[in-house]
Amino acid sequence: MKISFSINGQKKSVETDGDTPLLWVIRDMLDLKGTKFGCGKAACGACTVHVDGESIRSCSFAAKWAEGREITTIEGLGTAEDPHPVQQAWIEEIVPQCGYCQPGFMMATAALLDKVPSPTDEDIDNNIINVCRCGTYYRMRKAIHRAAEIKKSNTNT
Helix, strand or coil: CEEEEEECCEEEEEECCCCCEHHHHHHHHCCCCCCCCCCCCCCCCCCEEEECCEEEEHHHCEHHHHCCCEEECHHHCCCCCCCCHHHHHHHHCCCCCCCCCHHHHHHHHHHHHHHCCCCCHHHHHHHCCCCCCCCCHHHHHHHHHHHHHHHHHHHCC
16 A cells, blocks of 8 residues: 655655554654654553644554654654754753653653643643653653743744
8 A cells, every 4th residue: 555644844655554553664664763662552652753743652553544644753853953842851851861762752742832832740741641661750841841941932032
């Protein structure tokens, strides 16, 4: 099955079984390795990407559902020269320990901040439900609040 979509601003077409998880299209066919495999059951969030601006778990999202849609991975969130506010906050707060799960957390956070520009701790608890085996939740919470500040200051300038 031929599936066409936009990923990180670039039009792409792939030939694959439509039921293949989008995660494997991203990692194996498009060679974008920032999106991670964690559990394969949509539970941990390591595979989080945006589809049409919505945060989704790509390990359980069939490739056929990506047809005609806009996908953003961690590679498309920002650049080294111009990081997304979430990426900048993660750097400032020195969030990662092992770092494996962090792209998924950053993608979930970016989607949250698009909907809730100034999240409370309760907003974070209710929306950022990814899993970090290293337990960096405290630093992530600080980084999420910092990212909201950075994003707000970027829109005010």
